[in-house]
Amino acid sequence: MLSPVDSLAPEWLVVPDDPNDLAAAVWPASASRGADGALEIAGVSATALAQTFGTPVLVLDEEEVRVRARAFRAAFDAAAADHGTTAQVYYAGKAFLCTAVARWVIEEGLRIDVCTGGELEVALAAGVAADRIGFHGNNKSVPELERAVEVGVGTIVVDSEIEIERLAAIVARTGARQCVLVRVISGVHAETHDFLATAHEDQKFGFPLVDAAAAVARIREIDGLEFAGLHCHIGSQIFGVAGFRESASRVLELLEALRETGPVPQLNLGGGFGIAYTRVDDPTPIETLAGEIVAAVAEGCAARGIEMPALSFEPGRAIVGTAGVTLYEVGTIKDVQLGSGAVRRYLSVDGGMSDNARPALYGAQFSARLASRLGIGEARLSRVVGKHCETGDIVVEHEYLPADAAPGDLLAVPATGAYCASLASNYNHVPRPPIVAVRDGRAQVIVRGETIADVLGRDVGIVPASDPVVR
Template sequence: MLPAVDSLVPEWLVVPDDPNDLADGVWPSSARRNADGVLDVAGVSATALAQTYGTPLLVLDEDEARGRARRFRTAFERAAAEHNTTAQVYYAGKAFLCTTVARWVVDEGLRVDVCTGGELAVALAAGVAPGTIGFHGNNKSVVELERAVEVGVGTIIVDSAIEIERLAAITARLDVRQRVLVRVISGVHAETHDFLATAHEDQKFGFPFAEAETAVARIRELPGLEFAGLHCHIGSQIFGVAGFRESASRVLDLHTTLLEGGAVPQLNLGGGFGIAYTRVDDPTPIDELAAGIVAAVAEGCAARGISVPALSFEPGRAIIGTAGVTIYEVGTTKDVTVESGQDRRYVSVDGGMSDNARPALYGAQYSARLASRAGTGAPQLSRVVGKHCESGDIVVDHEYLPNDLAPGDLLAVPATGAYCVSLASNYNHVPRPPVVAVRKGNSTVIVHGETIDDLLARDAGIDGASGSARHQ
């Protein structure tokens, strides 16, 4: 067994007593090994899923997703009621959106947050009531805004002075009134990757406080717009409530100032709640998050002598992330000697950065386990890599896997429900994988996988011949 301290190994990674174990909180609560040592999710084995649908394959545990959605709603509603206000929870569709997932979260009492015309189309196709949709985005086109207003989207979160004027023209033309929130920059930095910290001043989202006052004044004088309140989002993959507490305090200063000119009925504090990707991640329990954040707002309002506004929140990853497990097939393994004779095993799988871009984009850390059997070998320091022609095509940067892992084995990566499908690409002309929902021993395709023919169908140079016909 390798020593626990190694120059190739980050401090947080320790040699496991059992390289087949499934860390609590990282995997769906239904994940376990069956009598044959095969990984099961919601009563469906990884081997059966791979045989039926192929690999790579994203597996979503429906009950895990629904349960987390339900817990978020009840936790925030309960916390809000304790402070004599209300709370609405929107599912942040950018994490992963398809019609089936949209229906799951709506069934559990959530609203839906979208940020493009495409996401809006998916939500509407799922039957989501337009009045329960929030529409984000820093560059919504006129066409997207017109569609949102026409269908009766409940809230549009405005992000620039230009967008306010666009909406004013659209509502005047359609003779309707549109409810809007103003997104502001609180200046609170989430303790996370720079690209994920969305509340610092030098970034594309929202209004600085001084400009927000001008924006609200303009909205209030436009007959087609209804100012409904403020919105702020401080980042992603955040543990604890300290950042939310500080951001809420700053936004409440602006909120109090704006009350001098009229009502400010709502405060939306966004999302960004973190999940566990590795066994050392320690996300804040949902009930604790809700109680702490709502209490911070209530305390801030009491200190300013104002009523607590209606509150809104937008979890995405925290609902769908842990519900997802990606299954790959191992193609090759290779031991590489580096740094004073120490070894690392490279495990190549049949997917990679085309189905999970987060490690390449953000340096995100993931876990992995042998899924088609229980390994019998000792833990081996390993790096799971994809099949793409990029040295940065890393799926799991640091992990201990059994040293008897071999080509043909299945490997499972947990916590892939959020942002993997959303960020998926066809890099190197690799088709995007299917998404399968599992529940009580059954599996159902909810997003079809692509084929080579699908990719070739977009190529205008094929002159009408199918890809399969051209390549026979």
């Protein structure tokens, strides 16, 4: 029999009928329990993964990434065709980028969006054609812009007057031609964490709508720069389409005005589509997102009597997030008596904020399940914490786990494919974990895990035993 809802549990947290179940929306479609009760992902058991690669380990379901990439492409292609235009889907590499993932999404017909020189080099190393790459960023350096122009990236999303002048100097010096979009701030306040909202006025990205026309006029007078259209991104981890509809409406007013003085062939509405991190999250289906957002643009264009632009979108988390599952080993368990009389159960694992900074940064909520076996007994409210020297080092703030969870158990945290490895650090000199792709019962390292030697190797005061001491 399950215990009553603990007084420490938030209202949204549901007591599961079975603390071993795997909520479908949160886990990869291939996640299941094997005959021994262990978690399996794409036919590979969590126990085998931990034995082979150690813990923590980030497991990435390749087929989940591919299926979701195909679904986005198909949904936006169909929606655009319904309204007489075309759509391009860029994978937002900031969610997580390595050469393997870059190849997967390109093979599924997507393009890639990068926002630093490092991400650009990863995409190029993966063999991605430069004209299938879009380059973002609010502070692109001159060397980054020079490299982007040199290799011929498809579009550069300009973010400031300074960047326009940097590009003007580069194309004048090299004789290159470069296609650019102008990022604008629509003023729509997305319903998400403040740090994830990127279209309100007081933030670092883009041009306010009132300043965008002047930026476009300047670009149009520069030989070598081709103004291709507008870009707007309202935030991340957004459910529903209301914010996208309102943002599109405001940007279309600008697009209409700009067409009086020249073509505006493209409109990029960014990404930010949310996923389920807990069983109560209800993300909008991909087909609904595509259909309603494209329809909103079509309605706005019809109302203004203007031609539909070509559209672009940039999902990242929604493609890779649910594909990732992080495996940890439970180290210690502690029951802490609180002044209220309630007892908080802490499960400490061998990772933490160095491999998943999102709870500390945003108060993000995650789920967890025992991965090496089926638990026995009632569901017990628990908090999963890391090994770092911070009280805010929380991996899963609230979760019901089997009462018999014990040191040595494997614990799985789903929906860690996005913004976990990308934000990983060596805090407390902890090595970053390996990333392992699974598919059809096979596992392969796609990003090598660090060793202590890797972490210490940057400290010039540590001399390898084989190196002479220079005085």
